[in-house]
Amino acid sequence: MVNITMAIPDDLYRKMKLMKEIRWSEVSRAAIEKKIASELMVNEGELQSWAVKLQRKGRKGRFAELKKKGLV
Numbered sequence: 001m002v003n004i005t006m007a008i009p010d011d012l013y014r015k016m017k018l019m020k021e022i023r024w025s026e027v028s029r030a031a032i033e034k035k036i037a038s039e040l041m042v043n044e045g046e047l048q049s050w051a052v053k054l055q056r057k058g059r060k061g062r063f064a065e066l067k068k069k070g071l072v
Contacts, residue, residue, distance in 0.1 A: 006028070016024055066072045
């Protein structure tokens with residue numbers, strides 16, 4: 001496992017020291033994992049939106065073209 005160093009304000013550090021029963025590395029790890037999952041969901045949503053727009057753009061005018069050919 002890799003170690004990292006974080007900078008936090010002094011007042012926050014003092015508050016953390018008062019809560020000795022909490023494993024702050026676990027809290028940090030969970031927050032980082034949650035943020036990554038959230039960003040991945042946003043990126044997937046953007047990708048889906050882009051795909052839908054692309055598909056709609058490709059279909060634009062297709063009905064009129066089929067109607068002109070007498071297929072609809």
